[in-house]
Amino acid sequence: MMTYALLVSGVLQNLGIAAIAALFYDIVLRSCPTPSVRHTLVAIVFGAGAVGSMMLPVEVAPGIIFDLRNAFVILAMTFGGWLAVAVTTLAAFTYRLWLGGAGALPGGVGILVCASAGIAFALYFKGRRTGLVSFALLGVFCAGSLVSMFLLPFETAMGILKNVGPVMLVMNILGTMIVGGIVDRQKRQFERESVLTQEASTDSLTRLANRRAFDLRGPDLMETANQQGDACALMLIDIDHFKQINDAHGHDVGDKVLQHLAVLVRSNVRKTDLVARYGGEEIALVLPSHDVKRAFSLGERLRKAIAGTPYRHEGKLDVTLSVSIGLYANDGATESEAFTTVFKRADMALYRAKKAGRNRVEIALAA
Template sequence: MTTAMLVSGVLQNLGIAAIAALFYDIVLRSCPTPSVRHTLVALVFAAGAVGSMTLPVEVAPGIIFDLRNAFVILAMSFGGWLAVGATTLAAFAYRLWLGGAGALPGGVGILMCAAAGIVFALHFKRRRTGLFAFAVLGVFCAASLVSMFLLPFETAVAILMKVGPVMLVMNILGTMIVGGIVDRQKRQFERENTLTREASTDSLTRLANRRAFDMRGPDLMEAASQRGDACALMLIDIDHFKQINDAHGHDVGDKVLQHLAVLVRSNVRKTDLVARYGGEEIALVLPSHDAKRAFGLGERLRKAVAGTPYRHEGTLEINLSVSIGLYASDGVEDVEPFATAFKRADMALYRAKEAGRNRVEIALAA
């Protein structure tokens, strides 16, 4: 076995890494839920480790070299506990199944890399990683070569003297390249995710913004209609908000809006759409809420706001109230268009204001 053959084998393994990175990117972008994403990422890393062992370089009879340990040592950083567990188990089992004189040292090396990867991931949690960090991780990956001394001492020394330096360099470079490729895919996904989230989020209240409400609201109501399910649309408006701004300033007014956003968000489900629609107005789409349930939620929100004054810096207390307009459909087949439903809720809000504020008014589907 020559150095050229070892390098050639590593290059073939990098092809496996590139394919794994492609599937990693597909998983990040296409999985609808975190649980499914974590499961599939674990499978990608496990498949990468096993796939690497299908293109090994035999450095001595029964002793192979590949980039499985790069996948094992990186699994925790990019896939969490499930990924490192699945990758370690798959790599360990497959190496033992391949057999040969290097089966036991190879298995121990896999376990060493898994442990190093866990320590690395926990240490760099919430920190930015880069090629230098992956180089350090590659050094730990290369350190697993000490497992070769589970072979007869003379055999281990002979192998390491012959190809040890090249294997060490290839371990470091392999970990850096695999880590760099996957890390780039992850950062690109996170960057796009952040831009998408910011484009649909109100910067002050951290609720959905009007654009997101106008895009998602009709889909939610249409989905409820197709299921024959009830759905409600709610508009909440702070009473005398202009007076709060005039008396205390817009900074305090902004804090009042944030206060209201927290109260509303804490009283509804995560699946409900809650948006700052404009000014001091919050709009909600509430799937599975018929007229009775929606009115009950409106009353609960109204009382929560009235019973929770906003306290500014411990010196100023502002009593608040809200007026609420509701539109409710009880799951009839001919549900009115979203724009009509919104207009009905807006008219109900107007009636609540005209009737003295601090109340809930409801408009039923025609």
């Protein structure tokens, strides 16, 4: 049998693996462009962490090893979802059986026990705040996987648990607390930064992008379309006689009208299109892959949808709306113009729509 000192030393080495895995987890959160890619890479990080931990095992008895694989398995669902727990469990289970030895079967069963406990924990705490106390509780369940030792002959299991069981119990709990605490801190920091970034680029009233976000992203979207030889359009939508709505019904109704308009516009375009509240009652859009025909068709659809969907305030007041739309479109074949020039062309088209009687779409073709 081994000494406590060797067990503690082995656990400390495993915590180094955990720290590296946590670092990669943070990198994945911050660098992945889409949730699907993020979930896949988080699953790989947790699976690699479990296997990496098993590559630095502590042999507590011939053929029986201890490491922190179960901490990764039991935390995978909380921080990575179903894909992460599936990948981590499969990787850890397969690698433990491949290592073999007298403890292969108990080790595999322990992994499955931890996966089940981790799933139950994640489902129970979904939407609730977790912390070191909850991770300590999870560590108790992680340590509970030691009961799988009794798949060995009773005398062997009792000998192992009597010799190093208390330390293994404590190290399972501490390992889960430490790994969970580090990863949870990184996750919360990322979520806080994401919220701040979202708030900085979102109009608080309509929940559309704000002018700052439009000025930053709009030129990039149009430039990318031009480099790919793809069509792109810029559209400006302005509510007709909006001041009269505010004067007649109050600014609170005016705000609701803007929210109503934002919902109508957002529901008629693609998620990939940039939609922003550019000024008071003006909404600006950048529409990749829209040539003049497609953009005009969208403008007409929006105009008709808005005119045909009055805003109903508190179930008793119908506010009929109409909009004027100015449109710039580039077919992708002509040389691109500066974004500021493009915006001015669309704005001039919007002015012509207003002057021509409102409730219409006017086009400014690329030069």
